[in-house]
Amino acid sequence: MRHRPIPSCHQHDGEGIAGDHHAEPFGRLILGILGAWLAVCPCLAADPATELAARSLLLDAQTIGSTVIAVGANGHILRSTDGGSTWELAKAPALATLTGVHFPDAQHGWVVGHDAVILHSDDGGRTWTKQNGGEDLQVSFLDVGFLDAQTGFAVGAYGQFLASTDGGRSWTQRRVIEEDYFFNRLSIGPAGTLYIAGEHGTLLRSTDRGLSWVPIHAPYDGSFYGILPLGPKLLLAYGLRGRIYRSEDDGDNWQLVPNEQRVLLATAVCLRSGIIVVAGQARSFLVSRDGGASFAAWSPGLTTGVAELIEAPDGRLLAVGEAGVTPLPAP
Numbered sequence: 165m166r167h168r169p170i171p172s173c174h175q176h177d178g179e180g181i182a183g184d185h186h187a188e189p190f191g192r193l194i195l196g197i198l199g200a201w202l203a204v205c206p207c208l209a210a211d212p213a214t215e216l217a218a219r220s221l222l223l224d225a226q227t228i229g230s231t232v233i234a235v236g237a238n239g240h241i242l243r244s245t246d247g248g249s250t251w252e253l254a255k256a257p258a259l260a261t262l263t264g265v266h267f268p269d270a271q272h273g274w275v276v277g278h279d280a281v282i283l284h285s286d287d288g289g290r291t292w293t294k295q296n297g298g299e300d301l302q303v304s305f306l307d308v309g310f311l312d313a314q315t316g317f318a319v320g321a322y323g324q325f326l327a328s329t330d331g332g333r334s335w336t337q338r339r340v341i342e343e344d345y346f347f348n349r350l351s352i353g354p355a356g357t358l359y360i361a362g363e364h365g366t367l368l369r370s371t372d373r374g375l376s377w378v379p380i381h382a383p384y385d386g387s388f389y390g391i392l393p394l395g396p397k398l399l400l401a402y403g404l405r406g407r408i409y410r411s412e413d414d415g416d417n418w419q420l421v422p423n424e425q426r427v428l429l430a431t432a433v434c435l436r437s438g439i440i441v442v443a444g445q446a447r448s449f450l451v452s453r454d455g456g457a458s459f460a461a462w463s464p465g466l467t468t469g470v471a472e473l474i475e476a477p478d479g480r481l482l483a484v485g486e487a488g489v490t491p492l493p494a495p
Contacts, residue, residue, distance in 0.1 A: 227477060
């Protein structure tokens with residue numbers, strides 16, 4: 165099984181990218197140290213289970229208004245209402261690794277993961293119900309996206325593509341390409357255009373709400389881990405070997421953006437300031453201040469793999485990955 169890439173943990177396409185009498189006093193010592201640490205560390209919740217979850221492997225996150233939702237290993241779904249400073253651990257009806265989350269509005273959200281799991285929330289992520297999963301342990305979904313509270317898609321390993329038009333109450337499986345390539349990420353542009361990025365140069369586009377998908381000519385035959393829409397026609401595609409491509413015509417033509425860091429790039433975000441940050445393999449961060457035309461190396465101090473970058477409601481940049489959720493300094 166595979167989930168969203170944490171480069172130091174996963175390989176892909178051949179490239180890189182976790183009772184004796186001494187026990188009681190020792191336990192009191194550890195609890196005392198943990199208590200003192202939590203007292204001076206406002207970034208963690210007081211509940212030990214939630215604190216551990218917030219520092220465990222997390223693979224995706226989204227900001228919804230003033231709320232942040234993050235998902236990851238062991239069925240963890242974390243919810244923060246203070247920009248990621250403290251967290252609540254939601255009760256989720258699954259223990260599988262969760263790989264993708266998407267809320268098209270403030271109330272309705274979906275989470276997908278391994279074991280064909282699809283979960284749904286209609287109360288802003290406070291509670292979750294299972295809509296699919298547990299029957300096929302060989303199916304892994306890697307991402308999910310909904311255009312509205314009714315129309316959405318789950319994509320994943322070996323060409324998995326499911327569509328729903330009734331809020332996830334039922335799902336229809338379709339083949340949108342002939343090959344069994346992994347679909348790594350589903351993106352939604354500002355005009356409602358849908359994009360899929362995947363293995364072996366797979367780039368797909370839909371302009372009719374997912375009814376049909378057409379291949380985008382790929383400038384590179386290695387794996388892509390995402391398309392970042394920056395406007396109705398302006399796109400960035402990123403993936404293995406530090407590859408970043410920029411298109412001004414919705415993917416009809418691409419220009420390679422120079423980058424000397426030959427590492428797996430797993431995520432990209434455009435901040436409200438217009439600054440673009442790309443990350444992935446440990447210690448590798450890139451920043452653009454000109455709409456993705458050029459990138460420069462950036463060192464925020466995080467040395468673990470990053471699966472997702474999001475901008476918190478208060479404007480802080482949050483990195484989600486091997487170390488859980490980590491606030492980063494402003495680029």
